[in-house]
Each structure stands twice: as structure tokens, then as C-alpha cells.
Amino acid sequence: MGKKLPKHKIPQAQLSSSVNTLELLYNVNRELTAALDLRTVLQRVVTLSMNSIGALSGSIIVLDDSQEPVESAIVIGDRVLDHTTTQLRITFKSGLAGWVARRRESVLIDNTSLDKRWLHRPDDDDTASGPKSVVSVPLQVRGQLLGVMTLVHRTPGHFTRHHLELVQIIADQAGIAILNARLFAESQRRTMVMTALADSAAAITGSLDLEEVLQRILDQISQALCVEVVSLALIDPKQNELVFGASTGEKSQNVVGVRLKMGQGIAGWVATHGEGVVVPDVSTDPRFFPDVDKQTGFMTRAIACAPIYWRDQVIGILEALNPVEGIFAPDALLVLTGIGGLAGTAIRHAQLFESHQSAHKRYRELFEDSIDPILITDWQGDILEANRQAEILSGADAETLYCSQIDTLKVVDFAKVGKSFATLASGDIVSYETNLVSLKGVSVPVHVYVREVDIDGVPHLQWILHDLTERKNLESLRNDLISMIYHDLRSPLANVVSSLDVLETMVPLEDDPALKSLLNIAIRSTERIQRLTNSLLDMRRLEAGHTVGDFQPTPPISLIMEAIDAVLPTSQTKKQEIDLQIPPDLPQVNVDAEMMKRVLINLLENAVKYSPTGSKVILGAELDDTHILIWVQDNGPGIPDADKHRVFDKFTRLHAHSGPHGFGLGLAYCRLAVEANRGQIWVENAPDGGSCFKFTLPVENQT
Numbered sequence: 001m002g003k004k005l006p007k008h009k010i011p012q013a014q015l016s017s018s019v020n021t022l023e024l025l026y027n028v029n030r031e032l033t034a035a036l037d038l039r040t041v042l043q044r045v046v047t048l049s050m051n052s053i054g055a056l057s058g059s060i061i062v063l064d065d066s067q068e069p070v071e072s073a074i075v076i077g078d079r080v081l082d083h084t085t086t087q088l089r090i091t092f093k094s095g096l097a098g099w100v101a102r103r104r105e106s107v108l109i110d111n112t113s114l115d116k117r118w119l120h121r122p123d124d125d126d127t128a129s130g131p132k133s134v135v136s137v138p139l140q141v142r143g144q145l146l147g148v149m150t151l152v153h154r155t156p157g158h159f160t161r162h163h164l165e166l167v168q169i170i171a172d173q174a175g176i177a178i179l180n181a182r183l184f185a186e187s188q189r190r191t192m193v194m195t196a197l198a199d200s201a202a203a204i205t206g207s208l209d210l211e212e213v214l215q216r217i218l219d220q221i222s223q224a225l226c227v228e229v230v231s232l233a234l235i236d237p238k239q240n241e242l243v244f245g246a247s248t249g250e251k252s253q254n255v256v257g258v259r260l261k262m263g264q265g266i267a268g269w270v271a272t273h274g275e276g277v278v279v280p281d282v283s284t285d286p287r288f289f290p291d292v293d294k295q296t297g298f299m300t301r302a303i304a305c306a307p308i309y310w311r312d313q314v315i316g317i318l319e320a321l322n323p324v325e326g327i328f329a330p331d332a333l334l335v336l337t338g339i340g341g342l343a344g345t346a347i348r349h350a351q352l353f354e355s356h357q358s359a360h361k362r363y364r365e366l367f368e369d370s371i372d373p374i375l376i377t378d379w380q381g382d383i384l385e386a387n388r389q390a391e392i393l394s395g396a397d398a399e400t401l402y403c404s405q406i407d408t409l410k411v412v413d414f415a416k417v418g419k420s421f422a423t424l425a426s427g428d429i430v431s432y433e434t435n436l437v438s439l440k441g442v443s444v445p446v447h448v449y450v451r452e453v454d455i456d457g458v459p460h461l462q463w464i465l466h467d468l469t470e471r472k473n474l475e476s477l478r479n480d481l482i483s484m485i486y487h488d489l490r491s492p493l494a495n496v497v498s499s500l501d502v503l504e505t506m507v508p509l510e511d512d513p514a515l516k517s518l519l520n521i522a523i524r525s526t527e528r529i530q531r532l533t534n535s536l537l538d539m540r541r542l543e544a545g546h547t548v549g550d551f552q553p554t555p556p557i558s559l560i561m562e563a564i565d566a567v568l569p570t571s572q573t574k575k576q577e578i579d580l581q582i583p584p585d586l587p588q589v590n591v592d593a594e595m596m597k598r599v600l601i602n603l604l605e606n607a608v609k610y611s612p613t614g615s616k617v618i619l620g621a622e623l624d625d626t627h628i629l630i631w632v633q634d635n636g637p638g639i640p641d642a643d644k645h646r647v648f649d650k651f652t653r654l655h656a657h658s659g660p661h662g663f664g665l666g667l668a669y670c671r672l673a674v675e676a677n678r679g680q681i682w683v684e685n686a687p688d689g690g691s692c693f694k695f696t697l698p699v700e701n702q703t
Contacts, residue, residue: 038062038181042073043080045149045174050075052170053135053163055151060139061092062147062182063101070330071182095119097148100136104145108164109134111156132156137168141175146182149174213350214246217318217343222248224335225328227320229298231255233267234308234316234347242271242317249321254296265289266305267317274314276306276337278328304328306336310344318343375463376455379421381405381412384460393446393467395438406463410437411448424452424461436465445472475650479540497526524569538595539650539665542672549592549676553700556586556621556628559593563600564619567608574613578604581620589628589697591677596697599673602666603632603693610636611690627679627696635690644683670695 046058062071069092074081092098096117100107112118112131131152139146149171153159214232221230229249233242240262247255263272266279266287280302282288293300301322308316318340320332329335373390377383386394386401394401394409406412416432417423423430429451436444445468453462500523564578571578589596600619607617611634618633639647648671674681674695681695 038071039073041177041181042071043075045170045178046073046075049149049151049167049170052166053151053159054153056153058149058151060147060149061097062178063145064330067101067145096134096136097150100138100148101145104138104140106137106164106168107135108159108161133158135159135164135167137164137171139171139175139178141179146175146178213346217339217346218246218248221318221320221336221339224339225304225320225332226324228322228324231319232316233260235271235314242267251296251298258292258295260289260292265292266303267319270305270307270317271314274307276333278304278333280327302328304332304336306333306340308340308344308347310348315344315347373465375406377406377461377463379459379461381407390465393436393438393444393465395440395442400439410435411446411463411465413448417450421461424450427452433468445469500526524566527566534598539669539672542676549595551590551592553588553590554593555588556630557582559597559600560619560621562597563604566601567604570605571608571617574608576608576611576614577616579616579618581618583622586621586623586628588700590700591697595673596677599670599695602670606666607632607634610634624696627698629694629696631692631694633686633690633692638685638689639683639691647683648681
């Protein structure tokens with residue numbers, strides 16, 4: 001038979017201690033499981049631990065998954081201190097708690113004055129009342145460090161190894177409760193963040209007024225973060241600066257309008273790098289720019305700053321200054337960044353809406369203030385809008401016009417705009433002259449400009465009607481004046497010409513050169529007047545559509561030499577050279593010789609008139625397939641490209657203020673005469689400056 005093992009008796013003191021420990025753990029577990037609020041759990045753990053070992057004060061620092069302090073509690077006697085996290089962060093970085101966390105070892109210190117791990121204060125000498133005896137233990141669950149608990153008594157050597165073991169047992173028991181409370185707090189914070197962002201989204205996007213949107217953004221941040229001041233700045237891309245556009249709180253009126261260069265200050269750094277920051281103490285951050293505080297009169301202690309994004313582009317920043325509780329919540333940057341993302345969309349939409357409204361207002365002002373009638377129609381021709389001038393010209397109010405079609409006013413030339421306005425689909429402006437017939441039956445000459453326009457993303461047609469009544473009346477007056485001049489000059493001019501012819505046969509001019517010169521001047525002047533009156537008569541007939549001209553085979557050289565002979569005295573007076581560039585074998589042209597001679601004289605007179613003294617005028621001709629090309633090149637000021645299409649219009653003078661005087665009829669006659677002789681006329685820039693007028697005439701066998 002084997003021997004029976006002897007029975008060991010447990011000492012009564014040890015048994016009593018174990019019972020006490022079990023009772024303590026039971027009470028600890030009961031106390032801790034009754035709460036989920038992290039701050040409450042921490043206070044209860046510290047209080048129970050203090051009571052268990054007779055400590056006078058205690059603290060707990062709770063760490064997140066990155067081993068950064070997120071929550072804390074300090075109990076001194078029966079008092080629980082508020083706003084302790086900032087104070088304990090310093091302790092954690094430089095004091096005993098940090099050492100315990102890094103080593104994950106429990107520590108018993110008999111006298112803190114003799115231990116370098118303790119963060120000493122002025123009252124920690126041998127004679128002062130500072131803490132003397134300390135136990136500090138890590139809080140861990142399944143190898144995860146949750147924080148550090150430290151208990152203090154003012155009497156050195158008060159705590160024993162047994163106290164340390166007891167505190168560690170409590171810490172191990174409390175770890176799960178703290179972890180659950182921390183996770184619950186994190187869950188609550190995330191819920192609060194999501195709620196804050198959801199509330200912010202609803203509030204911020206509820207308006208398109210830019211000023212109201214900015215104010216709503218600031219209000220949401222103030223509510224979510226509980227800070228003294230919230231500011232918003234947008235980037236000015238032209239100046240590459242941040243401009244503060246809105247602010248709340250103290251001195252807010254001094255903040256609006258403040259500018260920072262990109263990269264300047266914490267706000268400038270955030271705008272440049274596109275990432276948010278939280279600075280608990282700006283005095284320790286070299287990026288802080290104190291000049292803004294000097295300018296605004298506000299004192300910044302802590303700052304959270306996040307970028308405002310719009311489509312992956314930073315357009316501004318949000319600032320939250322000085323949290324009311326002294327330290328930013330762990331999720332402050334997350335909330336600020338989230339609101340920043342929402343703010344970017346809301347701000348850009350408000351800016352676009354404001355720009356659209358401003359553009360629409362400018363359009364309406366231009367539309368209504370235009371001196372020309374303007375009508376907007378759809379592609380079916382229904383009138384959708386009409387300005388005040390359109391109402392006046394049409395003789396109808398807006399309501400009546402809106403029930404009408406554009407063709408009701410007889411201003412549509414389908415030969416120009418095409419069937420169903422097909423020509424306008426290219427986007428080009430189509431213009432023409434016609435007569436508008438008002439709803440009262442009054443006919444008004446108008447010049448129509450019509451084109452496609454986009455209004456709110458929908459294509460429409462814009463009709464601008466320029467009233468030509470005044471111009472037509474003026475042209476009629478001019479024509480009447482020209483007609484009067486022609487008829488009143490023709491008869492006395494014929495008498496003058498006849499008299500000069502008789503005088504030339506009666507006076508012996510060979511014996512008196514001076515008299516001969518005077519007579520030649522008189523003859524040339526009367527010939528010039530005759531050419532002008534005949535040109536005026538031809539213009540009226542050609543404009544009326546009458547056939548004018550006695551077409552005969554004519555050598556081009558004869559036309560050219562007669563024209564040179566007519567302008568030679570004037571060119572010699574200005575010491576100008578007429579350079580002929582004409583081949584000898586040019587074929588004859590089938591033209592009205594008198595009309596074409598006047599065309600050449602007009603072009604040569606203009607060239608001589610606008611070319612400077614001592615310059616050269618070139619007159620050339622060549623065979624160009626079935627036509628003769630003739631050109632006159634001057635050294636004058638030239639004609640801008642934009643004016644080349646209208647230089648042949650009646651009464652057009654491009655150098656009316658600086659050049660020689662005239663009526664603007666010479667080139668108009670040239671165009672009509674050349675076209676009546678089955679040719680074409682145009683103007684080009686001369687290679688060395690000036691203008692080169694060219695026209696073509698058909699050769700004799702081209703009828």
C-alpha cells in the first residue's frame with residue numbers, strides 16, 4: 001500500500017488574505033461591470049485601487065491602438081479632477097507611466113525623490129509634502145497594452161510588494177472592463193462622428209447662397225468640436241494666397257479678409273500639403289505664424305486644421321481654434337476632415353450657382369438695355385423672350401409676342417437661314433437685310449443677325465434686329481443730293497466744256513505757255529467733274545439693276561495710258577513715280593471702255609492720294625487664263641483685314657479723320673462697274689506695306 005500524502009494546513013493569515021483578495025476582486029468586478037462609460041470606469045478602478053492599498057491619490061492613462069493617450073482620470077482623496085489628459089500626456093512621455101508602458105513592467109518606488117523615472121516637481125524634496133511612495137502597473141488584456149495605473153502615498157516606503165501584487169491583480173481584473181469601455185467609447189465617438197457628418201451634410205447642402213453656406217459650415221464645426229473660433233479660408237489662385245472669408249467667435253470680424261501666402265503658417269502648410277493636422281500647443285510648432293494673432297487680436301493656443309477638397313483639388317482650409325475643454329477630442333481631425341470634404345462640394349456648387357446667377361443677371365441687363373430689338377425663339381420659331389425694344393418695334397406687348405412665331409413679323413429669309421433653320425445648325429451668324437412688318441402693319445427696314453445660342457443647356461435661336469430706318473433715310477437723302485448735284489451740274493458743265501473747246505481754237509496758245517497751262521488745268525478739271533457726274537449716273541442705274549455699258553474690244557494698254565495721262569499732273573506734283581509692269585502682247589478685253597477708264601483713274605487717284613511724296617505707285621497687268629488681271633499698288637497706310645470686305649461700300653472712308661477728304665463713292669463705283677463688265681475686284685496687302693487693288697476683265701473672245 002502506498003503512503004498517504006500528508007495534509008498541509010493553510011495558515012490562518014494566508015487564508016484570510018486570500019478571502020479578502022477574492023472579496024476585493026468580487027467587488028471590483030461588480031463595480032466595473034455596472035458601467036460602460038469609460039470615464040466612470042476609470043474613476044471606479046482608481047478609487048477601488050486606492051481604497052484597497054490605502055493610497056492618497058491615483059491616476060490612469062488609457063492608450064489607443066497606436067499607444068497614444070486618449071483618455072485619463074486623476075483622483076486625489078475624494079476629488080476627481082477634470083481636463084486631465086493634457087497634464088497626463090506630459091507625464092506619459094517623460095515620467096514613470098511612460099517607462100512602465102514601454103517596459104510593460106510593474107514598478108514599486110519607496111521614495112520618488114531618489115528615482116529618476118519619476119517626473120519631479122518643485123515639492124518633491126525630502127521636506128515637502130510631495131508624493132513619496134508609488135506603485136505603477138500596466139493594464140493589459142491578452143497581451144494588448146491598454147494603459148497604466150499609478151497610485152501614490154505621501155509617506156516613503158508606505159507601499160509593499162504585497163500592495164504592488166494586489167494592484168496588479170486589480171489591474172488585470174479591470175483590463176477587460178476598461179477595454180470594453182474604451183471600445184464602447186470609440187463606438188460612441190464614431191456614431192457621433194457619423195451623426196455630425198450626416199447633420200453637417202444636411203445643413204451645409206441645404207442652401208446655394210454662398211454666404212449662408214459658409215456660415216452653416218462654421219456652425220456645424222463649432223457644434224461638433226466645441227471650440228472658441230472656427231475660420232474658413234479659400235485659395236485665391238491668381239495671387240496664390242489663402243483668403244479668410246468667414247469666421248465665428250471672438251474677433252471674427254478681424255479675421256475676414258486676412259491673407260496668407262501658400263505654405264505660410266499652419267493653414268498655409270495644410271493648403272500646400274493637402275493633409276490635416278492637430279496642434280495641441282502652437283507655441284511648440286515652428287509652422288505657427290503668430291502675425292495673424294497680432295493682426296486679429298486673438299490668442300491661439302491649440303489648432304486643428306483640415307483641407308477643403310473639390311475633385312481631388314485643395315480649394316481652401318478649415319480651422320478650429322482653442323477647444324473649450326482644453327484639448328481636442330481624438331476624432332476632432334476626422335470630423336473636421338469629413339466636414340471639409342462636404343464643404344468643398346457645397347462651396348463649389350454655391351460658387352457656380354452664384355456665377356450662374358450673376359451671368360444670368362448680366363445677360364438680362366444686356367438683353368433689356370440693348371438698343372436693338374432682340375427675340376429668342378426655339379427651333380420651331382416660337383417666340384420665347386423679347387426685350388423692350390422688340391415690343392416697341394413690333395407694336396405688340398410681350399404677352400402677345402410670346403403667342404406668336406418669328407415669321408409673323410416677316411423677318412425670316414428662308415433662303416438665308418434654310419428650311420427649318422438648317423443653316424443655323426453650324427453655329428455661324430447669318431445676317432441679311434429685310435423689312436419687318438409690325439403687328440400693326442407698319443413696314444420697317446431691318447438688318448437681321450440670327451444665330452444659335454445655348455440657354456440653360458438648351459439650344460435656342462437669337463434674333464437681333466437692327467433698325468435701318470435712319471440709315472435708309474440718310475441714304476435716300478444722299479441719293480437725292482447726288483441726283484440734284486448731277487442734274488444741276490450737267491447743263492452748266494456742258495457749257496463750260498464747250499466754251500473751253502472754243503477758247504482753245506481761238507487763242508494762240510503756242511505764243512503764251514502760261515495761258516496754255518491754265519487752259520489745260522481748266523480742261524482737266526472739267527473732265528474730272530464730268531467723270532464724277534457720269535459715275536454717279538452709272539451708279540444709280542447699276543444699283544437699280546439696269547444694264548449699262550457699250551461693250552467693245554479694247555486694248556488694255558489704251559485704257560491704262562489714258563488713265564495715267566489723267567492722273568500724271570497730280571503724281572508729278574507729289575514727285576511720285578508710276579511704275580508700269582505690263583507685257584506688250586496682252587489680248588483685248590471686251591468692256592465698256594469709258595467705264596473701265598474711270599475705274600483705273602479712280603484707283604490711280606487713290607494710290608497717288610494716299611501714297612507719300614516721292615514714293616512709287618505700281619500699275620501692272622497680266623493674262624490670267626481667260627481674264628486680264630490688272631492691279632494698282634500704293635505705299636499708303638494700308639487697309640485692316642477686318643475692313644477689306646466693306647471698303648467697296650458706298651460712303652465708306654477708313655481714314656476719314658487722318659487722310660484726304662472725299663465722299664467714299666469712288667471704290668463703290670469701281671465695284672459696280674467691274675461687276676457690270678463681268679469682272680471681279682478685291683484688295684490685298686502689298687508686300688512692302690500699303691494696299692494692292694486688283695480686278696479682272698474678260699478677254700475679247702470670252703462673252
